Amino acid sequence: METHLSRRRFIQRSLLAGVGMSVMDPASLWAMMKKRGMRFGLVTYQWGKDWDLPTLIANCEKTGLLGVELRTQHAHGVETNLNAAQRAEVKKRFADSPVTCVGYGSNFEYHSPDPAKLRENIAQTKEYIKLCKDIGATGIKVKPNTLPAEVPREKTIAQIAASLDEVGKFAQDYGQLIRVEVHGPITAELTNMKAIFDQVTEPNVKICWNSNMQDLSAPGLEENFNMVKKWIGDTVHVRGFNIDNYPHQELFNLFAGINYNGWILLEASHEVPDRVAGMKEQLALFNKLKAGIGRK
Incomplete structure (x- = not known):
């Protein structure tokens, strides 16, 4: 254990020395770093999909992307088939590093008109909520995904909202958030997300902003953002700060x-x-955007 603690303290001091605060107590430094506002991390999605867990954590350490959303069916292998000891080992790997396990990125969705498919998605969400707690994460990402054309829009929206409330209520017993990604060809439209969240009542069900081009549809980004801002949680997805006109x-x-x-x-x-160099480049762009907040 001492080896792990010494390594973590070394990493913490190394990361913070560059901001001129290394003379402070390590515990105070770590607490301060956790409260510095917007933080930058990685969704394993494509850039991390073929890294096992030790490599993923090591590359996040190297690059300064100190949070990670673990995407399902990726090489890190963090799935519900892990036993209690394996889950504890995942939690320990993160605890022994400066990298936070932000949460789990699932593909569970609640729009299907097939009752059996809907119940399976809800049941599996609950199993992964348990996994999130066991590995030290704070939430699970889910999707609304679409509104089937053969079903009245209002019926599907009510079904999605009710499903989110069910998994949200379950998640409260495990200290987890339900992060609803603004995703899908139809439900990426923020008017549809608003319609869903107008019916959601559980307070731990939040929107994960997804930086879609639909955000820019009339009446524009600011108005669309304001439409849903009261439900935005603690995660935002971005594609890369230098690849499109967002x-x-x-x-x-x-x-x-x-x-x-x-x-x-x-x-x-x-x-x-x-990809490691790419992550460092994106961190530099992130820091530039943070520095530019409020400037004309």
């Missing part, structure tokens, strides 16, 4: 306006010759 600076300004104190998670899929 107005990231405007988005950061909007987040600053609601005192957002959560994770900005890189969900990158574009090809780069060196």
Whole structure:
């Protein structure tokens, strides 16, 4: 244990020395670092999908992306088939590093008109909520995904909201958030997300902003953001700050306006010759955007 603690203290001091605070007590440093507002992390999605867990954590340490959302069916192998000892080992790996296990990125969805499929998605969500607690995570990402054309819109929206309330209520007993990704060809429209959340009552069910181009649809980013901002949780997905025309600076300004104190998670899929170098590049762009908050 002493070896792990010494390593962690070394990493903490190394990371914080660059900001001129290394003379402080390590425990105080770590607490301060956890409260520094928007933090940058990684969704394993494409850039981390083939890294086992030790490699994933090591690469996050190297690059300064100190939070990670573990995506399902990836090489890190963190799934519900892990036994209690294996789950404890995952939790310990994160505890012995400066990297936070932000949560789990599932593909569970609640729009199916097939009752059996719906119940299976809800049941599996509950099993992964238990996994999240066991590995030290704080929430699970789910999706609304679509509104089937053959079903009245209002019926599906009510079904999704009721399902989110069910898994949200279950998650409260495990200290977990339900993070609803703004996702899908139809439900990425923020008017539809608002319609869903107008019916959600459980307080631990939150929106995971997904930086979709639909965010820019009329009446525009600011108005669309304001439409759902009261439900935004502690995770945001971004694609990469230099690959499209998404107005990231405007988005950061909007987040600053609601005192957002959560994770900005890189969900990158574009090809780069060196993903570790790419992560460092994205961190530099993230820091530039943070520094630019409020500037004209």
